[in-house]
Amino acid sequence: MATLDLRERSLRTELAGLDALESMVAPRPSLHSRVWSAVWPKCLAAGIAVLLWQIVVWSHFRPDYVIPGPAKVFPRLYDDFGTIMDAVGITMWRAVQGFALAILIGTAVGALVAHNRVLRSGFGSLVTGLMTMPSVAWVPLAIGIFQLSDATIRFVVVIGAAPSIANGLISGIDNIQPVIRRAGRVLGAHGWSAFRHVTLPAALPAFVGGLKQGWAFAWRSLLAAELIALIPGKLGIGQLMENDRQFTDYTGVICIMIVILIIGIVVDEAIFGNANRWIRRRYGLIDDAAGA
Amino acid sequence: MIELHEARVASAPGAAPVRVDNVVKVYGHAGNAVPALDRVSLSIGRGEFVCLLGASGCGKSTLLNLLAGLDRPTQGSVAVDGRTSLLFQEAALFPWLTARGNVELALKLRGIGRRERRTRASDLLGLVNLAEFDRKRPHELSGGMRQRVALARALAQDADVLLMDEPFGALDAMTRDLLHDELERLWQETALTVVFVTHNVREAVRLGDRVVLLSSRPGRVAAEFPVDLPRPRRIEDHAVADLAASITTRLREEVARHGDA
Secondary structure (H helix, E strand, O other): OOOHHHEEEHHHHHHHHHHHHHHOOOOOHHHHHHHHHHHHHHHHHHHHHHHHHHHHOOOOOOOOOOOOOOHHHHHHHHHHHHHHHHHHHHHHHHHHHHHHHHHHHHHHHHHHHHHHHHHHHHHHHHHHHHHHHHHHHHHHHHHHHOOHHHHHHHHHHHHHHHHHHHHHHHHHHHHHOOOHHHHHHHHOHHHHHHHHHHHHHHHHHHHHHHHHHHHHHHHHHHHHHHOOOOOOOOHHHHHHHHHHHHHOOOOHHHHHHHHHHHHHHHHHHHHHHHHHHHEEEEEEEEOOOOOO | HHHHHHHOOOOOOOOOOOOEEEEEEEEEEEEHHHEEEEEEEEEEOOEEEEEEEEEOOOOOHHHHHHHHHOOOEEEEEEEEOOOOEOOOOOOOOOOOOOOHHHHHHHOOOOOOHHHHHHHHHHHHHHOOOHHHHHOOOOHHHOOHHHHHHHHHHHOOOOOOOOEEOOOOOOOOOHHHHHHHHHHHHHHHHHHOOOEEEEHHHHHHHOOOOOEEEEOOEEEEEEEEEEEOOOOOOOOOOOOHHHHHHHHHHHHHHHHHHHHOO
């Protein structure tokens, strides 16, 4: 018996040694240096963009009331900040509502299409087709259906974003490794529990990719809809910009363009980009050593 | 799972817990039917460690799928008393869960409550010597460690019969040797019946109470070799090497038959 114990102890030691050797992980760089390395290239790019803009202004390609320079736009942005933020609030509320609805609808459609052969051959290509159709083409019909209301804009946002979200989920489910499904079956996961514990988490990285793309579509659709469907009393930034244009106030127009660009980038990067990276790192889809 | 249980025949007490009787498995239909197994009969005793050995196309995986209830035989019957669990060549861990999460999910799917899940998962990870790696995710573990987590997850199913499909085939020799020791220890500590599929003759002799040699295309039982060597064994033992050599000779004869045709 003593020899068996000894043997078991030496087995444990050997295994522990092998485990220690094989599980060495290079430490990730500190938060500070990661933030810095993510931020400085963007600052540089922004600086270059402003410089190019200034060069266009200096070239007198168009009179400077049509293309005002940074020196006119940035002070104006500062002065109008309150007004613009009020409009941003209205627009973002529409974005959040529309996008939430798009997630609900896109997820439901995606799950059904991925699981049903008939739905798939019928609606699979329709979903992709909807993605290629510019959602601004839905605006006139939406105005007909919902009149000039928030519902019109929400509808266009949903039409723009839901197909990407559905497609993300469908491709995520399609790409689950067969061995993962088998493992789920062996462990006794069936029906709803298989969907909840195996299919959905396995498809999550692609689903989040779909959300990221869906957001880009939602943001475009939203602005397009706001430019066309002017809803009285509820001034979003799209409408604010259209008003400025009607008064040939191009300084105001460019101010709002900058705000639109910044919101798009910040939401895409800070929310969806980070969620995407966080999930891919958890799933082991990012190799830190390879610097990806 | 209900339909799968129906396919299994309940047995009289005392009978072998795993019985494969004249099983034929054919894939495809009349014109281009491919026979995978041809009249395979096998009886495995309680607590026995049986290694199924064969070259490619011997239907090893088909046989395991039948035993696991993932597939049905075309003819004949497969009877397994109690629960089975299946281990793959890839650990097939869920990458979104930690080592602990993987083991706990197996317990959860059996309807075990949260508190008991925690203690049982800790015990099981301790059993495979990975207690302190419980919060690591699969991609942070080595191949051998992943396979041990998969083993803990399989044990979490509280199965009576553990089916293993070339589980150490993708590991380096050193890790494999250690896992042989580990598996032998676990098997001796529990009352598990093990069906272990491999194409590595030495591994089969190192681990099995009995080595069943399957011929290829279609799979048939070609020969059986009892392994009456004392445990614990080592893969480099002379007795293991000698028996492996004679089984290899036999295996090569089986493979050579396909070269003549």
